Amino acid sequence: MNEAFKALADPTRREILQLLREKSMNAGDIADHFKISKPSISHHLNLLKQAGLVMDERHGQHILYTLHTTVVEDVIGWMFNILNKQDKEESS
Amino acid sequence: MNEAFKALADPTRREILQLLREKSMNAGDIADHFKISKPSISHHLNLLKQAGLVMDERHGQHILYTLHTTVVEDVIGWMFNILNKQDKEESS
DNA sequence: TCCTTATTTAGATATTTGTCTAAATGTATA
DNA sequence: TATACATTTAGACAAATATCTAAATAAGGA
Numbered sequence: 001m002n003e004a005f006k007a008l009a010d011p012t013r014r015e016i017l018q019l020l021r022e023k024s025m026n027a028g029d030i031a032d033h034f035k036i037s038k039p040s041i042s043h044h045l046n047l048l049k050q051a052g053l054v055m056d057e058r059h060g061q062h063i064l065y066t067l068h069t070t071v072v073e074d075v076i077g078w079m080f081n082i083l084n085k086q087d088k089e090e091s092s
Numbered sequence: 093m094n095e096a097f098k099a100l101a102d103p104t105r106r107e108i109l110q111l112l113r114e115k116s117m118n119a120g121d122i123a124d125h126f127k128i129s130k131p132s133i134s135h136h137l138n139l140l141k142q143a144g145l146v147m148d149e150r151h152g153q154h155i156l157y158t159l160h161t162t163v164v165e166d167v168i169g170w171m172f173n174i175l176n177k178q179d180k181e182e183s184s
Numbered sequence: 185t186c187c188t189t190a191t192t193t194a195g196a197t198a199t200t201t202g203t204c205t206a207a208a209t210g211t212a213t214a
Numbered sequence: 215t216a217t218a219c220a221t222t223t224a225g226a227c228a229a230a231t232a233t234c235t236a237a238a239t240a241a242g243g244a
Contacts, residue, residue: 026221034236039221042222060220062221
């Protein structure tokens with residue numbers, strides 16, 4: 001999960017995840033949303049993939065990137081755990 | 093919230109948050125849980141403070157660090173938002 | 185005031201990170 | 215096959231980060 005937290009630390013990568021929340025997109029279309037170069041976006045996409053936050057699938061010339069939510073759920077679990085003093089706390 | 097995401101990217105800082113989840117602690121006691129030097133821990137604590145993830149309060153010689161959950165909740169909100177295609181989606 | 189303890193600040197350094205351009209790879213199509 | 219398009223890989227470089235030691239600040243007690 002360390003890689004996921006590191007991936008989430010960059011604003012560009014978080015913005016990519018928000019784009020993919022709406023719909024899967026190929027690399028070029030993702031890059032068009034940003035001012036930075038395509039190779040830089042490709043690098044960010046690779047980090048997101050390594051972190052398990054996105055998946056890629058080649059469709060002919062294009063490579064389609066899709067949000068992968070399992071690790072997102074893990075991160076949410078970690079965050080929730082921080083909120084509760086004890087896991088087994090009684091709620092009243 | 094960018095500072096919070098950046099703060100969460102470091103394993104030592106996440107471990108500090110988990111320590112503080114149990115109970116508030118002063119800087120020295122926190123540092124004793126790690127192999128790295130006190131000044132390094134002090135630096136991590138400062139980043140967590142800048143990010144709004146912890147608060148500090150001087151008690152005589154000691155400085156007590158306490159988890160501050162508001163920003164944690166904001167991060168959870170952001171993460172949840174990523175999970176749902178639309179915020180206003182009907183649930184059946 | 186002087187000494188001890190707790191903590192932070194300052195400054196240095198090695199590593200990591202984000203970005204770029206240029207080149208390579210993979211795919212489609214004439 | 216030749217060409218164009220989509221994307222990644224390679225390599226370089228500046229900026230950010232994590233760490234350290236040494237010094238400074240803050241508070242308590244003799």
